[in-house]
Amino acid sequence: xxxxxxxxxxxxxxxxxxxxxxxxxxxxxxxxxxxxxxxxxxxxxxxxxxxxxxxxxxxxxxxxxxxxxxxxxxxxxxxxxxxxxxxxxxxxxxxxxxxxxxxxxxxxxxxxxxxxxxxxxxxxxxxxxxxxxxxxxxxxxxxxxxxxxxxxxxxxxxxxxxxxxxxxxxxxxxxxxxxxxxxxxxxxxxxxxxxxxxxxxxxxxxxxxxxxxxxxxxxxxxxxxxxxxxxxxxxxxxxxxxxxxxxxxxxxxxxxxxxxxxxxxxxxxxxxxxxxxxxxxxxxxxxxxxxxxxx
Numbered sequence: 001x002x003x004x005x006x007x008x009x010x011x012x013x014x015x016x017x018x019x020x021x022x023x024x025x026x027x028x029x030x031x032x033x034x035x036x037x038x039x040x041x042x043x044x045x046x047x048x049x050x051x052x053x054x055x056x057x058x059x060x061x062x063x064x065x066x067x068x069x070x071x072x073x074x075x076x077x078x079x080x081x082x083x084x085x086x087x088x089x090x091x092x093x094x095x096x097x098x099x100x101x102x103x104x105x106x107x108x109x110x111x112x113x114x115x116x117x118x119x120x121x122x123x124x125x126x127x128x129x130x131x132x133x134x135x136x137x138x139x140x141x142x143x144x145x146x147x148x149x150x151x152x153x154x155x156x157x158x159x160x161x162x163x164x165x166x167x168x169x170x171x172x173x174x175x176x177x178x179x180x181x182x183x184x185x186x187x188x189x190x191x192x193x194x195x196x197x198x199x200x201x202x203x204x205x206x207x208x209x210x211x212x213x214x215x216x217x218x219x220x221x222x223x224x225x226x227x228x229x230x231x232x233x234x235x236x237x238x239x240x241x242x243x244x245x246x247x248x249x250x251x252x253x254x255x256x257x258x259x260x261x262x263x264x265x266x267x268x269x270x271x272x273x274x275x276x277x278x279x280x281x282x283x284x285x286x287x288x289x290x291x292x293x294x295x
């Protein structure tokens with residue numbers, strides 16, 4: 001549904017793309033729930049990656065490697081998979097959202113009382129892990145495709161509803177996360193995209209659910225335009241597109257769809273393996289001789 005709607009968007013909003021983006025581009029978005037486009041209501045809809053695709057009109061676009069809840073190490077596993085390698089090797093443009101799921105689960109958010117608590121030592125340990133794993137992630141991606149343009153997306157402050165006195169300490173942890181991503185991106189020759197300033201500490205209009213850290217469409221639009229400000233200065237998506245985005249689907253339904261897809265792939269791989277084993281069981285014959293004998 002989303003893919004069909006995006007094709008329509010490419011036609012309707014074709015004038016948005018800047019003249020410099022006329023060449024064919026193969027764009028993939030990898031990472032966590034932000035790359036996937038998760039809404040504040042546990043749905044998957046048009047996120048920043050989809051909006052970027054609207055603006056630059058890539059020849060191909062996919063966010064199949066964006067999985068809600070994934071940590072940096074899990075994103076590395078995605079990159080190392082057969083599908084991940086194939087996607088990255090064919091990409092011209094890659095955006096990454098990774099790192100928040102290493103840190104945010106350590107922060108206890110009490111939306112009813114407006115409180116935030118966390119253990120500074122545990123958070124520091126997690127951030128160090130992000131530093132190490134992000135370097136590995138970028139190294140593996142560069143090895144697969146040295147020519148791809150890689151953009152590492154920063155993170156915003158996701159707790160605008162809590163009391164002001166609880167914001168600075170957690171905001172500092174998010175700032176450290178962004179600094180780590182920026183440092184590792186620049187060290188690897190990638191580009192960091194800052195988004196925190198666009199949300200601020202009080203961005204309730206972008207993160208409307210006190211019990212959920214994900215942005216709404218307006219928040220994703222801010223992220224998309226933050227990318228465009230770096231990637232193609234002067235290019236900006238209008239807020240009018242928010243009323244024309246495809247309807248999001250429940251996250252549970254998406255999980256079921258992906259599970260069915262994985263089961264089909266596993267069956268196909270098992271069948272192919274069984275056919276190979278059967279061929280190999282014929283002693284003293286090459287595979288070509290076995291096929292010839294079967295004709």
